[in-house]
Amino acid sequence: MSDDKSKNDADAVKGTGLNRRGFLGVSALTGAVLAGGTALGSAVFTRESWAAAAKDAQSKIHVAPGELDQYYGFWSGGHQGEVRIMGIPSMRELLRIPVFNVDSATGWGLTNESKRVLGDSARFKNGDCHHPHLSMTDGKYDGKYLFINDKANSRVARIRLDIMKCDKMLTVPNVQAIHGLRLQKVPHTKYVYANAEFIIPHPNDGSTFDLQDKNSYTMFNVIDAEKMEMAFQVIVDGNLDNTDADYTGKYAASTCYNSEKATDLAGMMRNERDWVVVFNIPRIEAAIKAGKFITVGEAKSPVVDGRKKDGKDSEFTRYIPVPKNPHGINMSPDGKYFIAAGKLSPTCTIIATAKLDDLFNDKLKDPRDVVVGEPELGLGPLHTTYDGRGNAYTTLFIDSQIVKWDIEEAIRAYTGEKVNYIKQKLDVQYQPGHNHASLTETRDADGQWLVVLCKFSKDRFLPTGPLHPENDQLIDISGDEMKLVHDGPAFAEPHDCVLARRDQIRTKKIWDRDDAFFAETVALAAKDGIKLESDNKVIHDGKKVRVYMTSMAPVYGINEFTVKQGDEVTVTITNIDKVEDVTHGFVMTNHGASMEISPQQTSSITFIADQPGLHWYYCSWFCHALHMEMVGRMLVEKA
Template identity: 75%
Template sequence: MQELPENGQSRRRFMGAAALAGVAGATGLGTAVMSRESFAAAAGDARQKYMVEPGELDEYYGFWSGGHSGEVRVLGVPSMRELMRIPVFNVDSASGWGITNESKDVLGHDNTYLNGDAHHPHVSMTDGRYDGKYLFINDKANSRVARIRLDIMKCDRITTVPNVQAIHGLRLQKVPKTNYVFCNAEFVVPHPNDGSEFSMEKSFTMFNAIDAETMEVAFQVIVDGNLDNTDADYTGKYVVSTCYNSEKALDLAGTMRNDRDWAVVFNIERIEQAVKNGNFKTLGDSKVPVVDGRHGSELTRYIPVPKNPHGLNTSPDGKYFIAAGKLSPTCTVIAIDRLDDLFDGKLKDERDVVIAEPELGLGPLHTTYDGRGNAYTTLFIDSQVCKWNIADAIRHYNGEDVNYIRQKLDVHYQPGHNHASLTESRDADGKWLVVLSKFSKDRFLPVGPLHPENDQLIDISGEEMKLVHDGPTYAEPHDCILVRRDQIKTRKIYERDDPIFASAREQAKKDGITLEADNKVIRDGKKVRVYMTSIAPQYGLMEFKVKQGDEVTVYVTNLDTIEDVTHGFCMVNHGVSMEISPMQTASVTFVADKPGVQWYYCNWFCHALHMEMRGRMLVEKA
């Protein structure tokens, strides 16, 4: 980075400060931008808080989307240590995800899509508090939503949303519990999308609700414009989504034509009643109820907000939806307690629910909260986080001469999402803030043209934000969520009746096999099923024989009952590998197309004699 010799500041810092000065001058408000010296002193003090000593446990689980990798990553916070990677929309040779039969039961046995673009991880709730049961994540690339069981940290269901393309914004119903997963389809398409129509004018998109338990799509709502991010209130009644392309334009200039786009409010109670009354249609082969929520509908309201809005976040006190302007330096504060009057026709204008519109800086994208009345908004263009007070912003909107901006902190660089500890729940505790920056540039050792992104940890427990940690990360993680560690209850070993290997248990029953006891080969024409147990450091079958061309399914049941004694099964030169944790059964199917001796071995270290844990598949030539 080139330094400016006259004052030692970086060019980026200088430009950011100039931009801030322009915003401050326009609003008549002061800003607090920390100097390099004060940043260093503050960071040194805060660093003592985030240091987690060897053998000590983190206070929070952090669940990060894996971005273009299609996975979910589990980190400890505040240490920022990576604990686990949960494959979801990707193929993972370590665990066998996308290879084993159990994972294909979730992904689909045709393995149509080998990619994913995971954006928004969110944890299920009961009465507005994280209950640690499920984590949900979207796949923008292939219009899917996945559910992860947090007791075993494995994906157990994936749903493809019909009639739409590119599931992006995703949030959960907060009360009375997470009955619905709400998600937006970003791009408009014609219906039917069969090549008979291509115009943008005759295309539309939909807001979608998925039943959190069955993972079936419960209903869809047609809207005007497109959809971006979304969030739900603390009554179970309202959900709001941003629209950045109210123009329904294809060209870039066209999408920026309107000074205001809108935030769409969905009345969930009315939508449910419409579906119950049969006031819906279906599209194509899908049986999902589709209701009309375009302008004039009793199911929705359209609140004009500036400009190309992006983030939409609910305050933890349940009072406000806040939409970030992206192409406006403002955020729009929407009073949730005015929405009933808006739907009942008691307000003259949709803008009557707007109670503040603070000017924060250039490129506001996402807002999070500390539970003490302060909001934290990322400023993409300024490469900063702006801390501001909601109550003071409302007072300023009402004409009082008050400064609502508390502090601006440089982050590195171009931040997108940010997330404070417990902030999506009633329990927001205002301890830590994670900022997910899109670029790292000079922050880490160079690794070639493709750079990592940068996740930064900020201490927000005091009056000043203090940046304490840089963390390089790969493939645009996009978003994260922080959950207190006592809110997640993980299993140490599998239960034998776990539904994740129900299909293996069902097949074993048909074959007269007891998974925990039998080591046996079942021949069924050209199909061969091999059942074996494993207990460190050996398999129950050291050798089995098949014929060339047989379809072989190997079932391995791990009989070890001690946590952390995971076994693997890898068939050499066959593209086959899988993980089998304590008391788990896993299976994999492949064709024995190579005659001769084919070795298999345990590829997860399990014992001092781990290298000796292996066996042979003997393939007779056809």
């Protein structure tokens, strides 16, 4: 948007007798009137123009009763440790998938099945999700998996999209703080690329705390997406922030904001430039196949050294200088460019993927020769997304804006041509971090919707005390101008999201009885001679009691069983209902035990019966008109 246009906007707001933020805070029609630059650009606001803006906005985002949203949105749950599913464009929350957190509604972190997925990391009760990403085949979403990181405890988890449950989890060895995460796009998602942000000594045993030592470093981590095991790791200079992958399967690239290996703020900003490090995946694979790798610590994963040595490049990496403290890096949907956001520079750096082969083959004298553009966009650029029509959309954290700009025109401007590559700037509220346009990470980028995740929401919603919600905003980018059409409060730092068309996600309506998710529980029952779909039986095995029962609305197969004080009790329930959406629950009062059992699912939970007396259990998911009567009793005899 031109400076003259911005001035007109400001004058228009001034004419209403409100300050700019006050104007944006008018509640009755705010979300609609913000249908953007066009309404704000009017010289005079009339009742008719407000009504027209409201109608236009509602027509874009209203999803009528009985109708379905066009897109699934998968939101990071931030330090809630979960993934949230949203409908787009309605912005309605559909479901929460617990991953790194404990969830009493589903029993995640409590049931035996979920504890098997969590493995050794079940001891952690917290998580810090940042980057959810969907698996791909040939650069398009294939509907199989969603992957999500846990920065707090250095984990990566996989969610099966057919059941919307986490089925695998990996603690990444040798590193701390898994942050940036992206997936190999072609030929399919063979690898998950995950950055470890923080530099640590190796071994990290307290013998030294000197980060300048050559044995202090972090690593780029590559995970086998199907096995959810480490494929390999790459030692790097500096630290690692965000990452992305190209459309050939050959290259991944990551930003570094702490090339200094510093431990304080001033030190991390000392260098005039930091870098983007590019990884040559086939070269790394070839070296590992030839046995040219080491291992670090007790981990068995292959490790190669991607650091420069005596000023010479490693065969596995190249370091491209960019303005200091870069943050986001995003691959354009045509596969031509990695674009790194400057954060402390008002610029983004455009890196041409077509030049990377020459860079790795030492045909370019200067790694900056792969840079084909460095447009000045505004203050605090963090992340860039795309509409598939040649336009990029970058968040400006300090300016509280989204800037829309033409990539090819920015490249022409870099060569000295006079061209206005900035097409529009739109105010958002406030301090945007990640943004994400529909299908932007794939070849299918369709330029319909853009979600911007704002870190602050002051004055946008009803006051909630010192802790405010954040603000997710929905922007219509289908036309020539961005139009802000929806505000939505969000809790606990959602951070990032990803959008897929609804036809790309295919979920089961009821569980398959042979599903791998509870296969181990089924196998354990078979050892006891139990047919889970029909048997209701209590087995006393010393101090261990195994209770097998069915559930069918509105009754459990067993409504009373007896144990001794101190017994370890495992309750295994199979929901034999075959009707979609008839979910049952199991809660044992005063024992911290609860779980969900959806149609045809088997779930189990183990607890200690440490309190003598009568203890009721009940169904916690409303399943029937006689739901309240769906109860039973555990009788605990004194030891």
